Amino acid sequence: MKVGFLGPKGTYSYEAALKAGEGLELIELENIDRCVESVVKKEVEMSVLPIENSTNGSVAGAFDALMRIPVVDGHAAVVATKEIVVDISHCLVGYRESNVVYSHPQVWGQVKEWMKRHLSGVETVDVSSTSKGALIAESQKAMGISSEAAAVVHGTPVLEREINDKKGNQTRFLLLTCPEALGLFTPVPSKKTLLKLQVEHTRIGALSEALQVLSEYGMNLTFITSRPDPEREWQYIHFIESTGGEIEQAITKLREHRCNVCVLGNY
Numbered sequence: 001m002k003v004g005f006l007g008p009k010g011t012y013s014y015e016a017a018l019k020a021g022e023g024l025e026l027i028e029l030e031n032i033d034r035c036v037e038s039v040v041k042k043e044v045e046m047s048v049l050p051i052e053n054s055t056n057g058s059v060a061g062a063f064d065a066l067m068r069i070p071v072v073d074g075h076a077a078v079v080a081t082k083e084i085v086v087d088i089s090h091c092l093v094g095y096r097e098s099n100v101v102y103s104h105p106q107v108w109g110q111v112k113e114w115m116k117r118h119l120s121g122v123e124t125v126d127v128s129s130t131s132k133g134a135l136i137a138e139s140q141k142a143m144g145i146s147s148e149a150a151a152v153v154h155g156t157p158v159l160e161r162e163i164n165d166k167k168g169n170q171t172r173f174l175l176l177t178c179p180e181a182l183g184l185f186t187p188v189p190s191k192k193t194l195l196k197l198q199v200e201h202t203r204i205g206a207l208s209e210a211l212q213v214l215s216e217y218g219m220n221l222t223f224i225t226s227r228p229d230p231e232r233e234w235q236y237i238h239f240i241e242s243t244g245g246e247i248e249q250a251i252t253k254l255r256e257h258r259c260n261v262c263v264l265g266n267y
């Protein structure tokens, strides 16, 4: 079975993909959008998507990509089936004489204090992944922030280990798949449900009513994030994760309240 991950090898996404299961064929993808698109287009059976870091919060680009999953008759064409948590320990890699450092944009907020103390004045450049940062650092004799595994993959010297501001730094990934491929998995009891929700913001209390419905049906919110709706200016798409409750009944009720809602996964 093919599992896509944000490449090149050595990213934290690669580590998440290794945790996805046994005997899987891991396929390198070039950016976060492709991690969703490749499953939608059935180029891979599954892929891993980073959604939240314990220090720096939700990965905006991941939710923007989830927004583009086609929904037919209220059902998403791709769903999350598993949550994978990876410990994130960043290293400064490359060549100290440079004054440029490359990494994934989600990293800067995880090393802010350390950068202030040790690398103030250097230019930070966003690249598609941490491993890409280590690769560019090596080819341009610059610096990068990545895992030690990425430095090993690209032969980039490690200058400093454990530079993240908070120890116990972790990122959550979702394992995405198309519902037709779900039969290939051994079912595990799911604990969390991820919903995509749109409410009519022109109506007072629309979001609070929707959240009330979830609580009425015993769904306990564990995470909520909102992204701008690409089709409606100053309107938002909400991603809500919860545990327990009567999900089907809650969804029926939300639709009665004119909410546009679909399940993006159970894990």
Ligand SMILES: O=C(O)C(=O)C[C@]1(C(=O)O)C=C[C@@H](O)C=C1
Pocket (backbone or CB within 6 Å): 006, 010, 011, 012, 013, 014, 050, 053, 059, 088, 104, 106, 107, 128, 129, 130, 131, 171
């Ligand atoms: O660049 C990587 O190594 C990734 O797997 C992406 C990603 C992210 O998008 O959050 C994953 C974990 C870290 O928080 C930093 C970057």
